[in-house]
Amino acid sequence: MADKKALITGITGQDGSYLADFLLDRGYEVHGIIRRSSSFNRQRLEHLYIDPRESGAKLFLHYGDLSDAEALSHIIYNIRPDEVYNLGAQSHVRVSFDMPEYTTNVTALGVTRLLEIVRRSNHNVRIYQASSSEMFGSATPPQGEETPFCPRSPYACSKLYAYWMVKNYREGYKLFASNGILFNHESPRRGETFVTRKITYSIARLLTKKDRHLYLGNLESKRDWGYAPEYVEAMWKMLQQESADDFVIGTGESHSVQEFLDQAFAYADLDVGEYVKIDPSYFRPTEVEVLIADTKKSEKKLGWKPKIKFNELVKIMIDADMRAAGLEPLGDGDEILQKKFPHRYWTSD
Incomplete structure (x- = not known):
């Protein structure tokens, strides 16, 4: 065939x-x-x-x-x-x-x-x-x-x-x-202008002294990541x-941009207050406040459920961006992938 x-x-x-x-x-x-x-x-x-x-x-x-x-x-x-x-x-x-x-x-x-x-x-x-x-x-x-x-x-x-x-x-x-x-x-392949990747990519640049600050918009929006x-x-x-x-x-969980930011900076041992600044130009004219997926149908009919949790996603992305910047990854993200997806194609960046 x-x-x-x-x-x-x-x-x-x-x-x-x-x-x-x-x-x-x-x-x-x-x-x-x-x-x-x-x-x-x-x-x-x-x-x-x-x-x-x-x-x-x-x-x-x-x-x-x-x-x-x-x-x-x-x-x-x-x-x-x-x-x-x-x-x-x-x-x-x-x-x-x-x-x-x-x-x-x-x-x-x-x-x-x-x-x-x-x-x-x-x-x-x-x-x-x-x-x-x-x-x-x-x-x-x-x-x-x-x-x-x-x-x-x-x-x-x-x-x-x-x-x-x-x-x-x-x-x-x-x-x-x-x-x-x-x-x-x-994921580590997300474009750098999207907020999650912008955060993890900027952390690598802050650690290598290529940037002094990270500029963001609305931190209160909540998303199902x-x-x-x-x-x-x-x-x-x-x-x-x-x-x-x-x-x-989706995952059925919702977390704010602020939560993603806090977890990411804590994982990299950086101070949010020292590096992050708010830029009004990044705010949308109309905002979407909260998105949470109701996944009952996809779980029942497709038999699909996500394995990676929010805090694990943050670590995976930071480790990948640190590696890309020539830094030694902190290791938790790589361990998560190896444990949950052994011998699978997506264990690479």
Whole structure:
């Protein structure tokens, strides 16, 4: 039997790179869409990338963009994937206030382009759409599959549009299309502009005297934070079900930015008061105060539960950033990974 083919948009991002790891480990032929730029943006894939001209390559990268229907159509018609994971987006919530039109074009309309191409292809494709807990916005926690949405940013509005398009194409055209409503998930591969990685990356820079201060915005926001490599397994499980459905994925716990900050600095033996300053420019025009996942459905139907706890996530990320900065890791993070995921692909940074 031929290997299954998977197409990943956003493959160079945190989730895309971990998903590529996961699928290659299961024998998939993996294709990824990358945007053309004047510099390489494949750092998260360097441990995987094989030049497709080499015999037996299993990972192939293609130039394309969710704003370009022609390029998407060409890629899908030529690859004929069994599974499509749409992880591509303008995914930074704060930036979406500065770039609402671009965010909408890629994050919302990009999904419509993708769904329509798959519909017209008459090919039996299973689609995963990366939805977001930000769609819940100011909804009362905990938030589950039946919780009414109340988006509070252009990013969240764009994700909500995409969510409803997936449901409409599923019900109207019988596409196998599932929404994964993932709550915040972090890792050493998280971009440095996202608050958790900004904190752990800055700690390494403070320890090496490259920075004097860390500037942050709202410390009171509470989020349900998990470990990203675990979450890509939940994505895959959704596409292995008998029928398409929507699932909330999270830990069921909520912690503030202040808690993450305090735990991180305590682990590195640094004083928050000495190094951290508040910068009003990092505050959003409209804030989301509390997000907590109601995970009953995903636990029952997918059999998925996270293993990494909040305090363990903090240690894993700091150890990785210290190692990247040439420092000796404190060790707890590495020990946690070795204990909970022996011989698994995600034990590496």
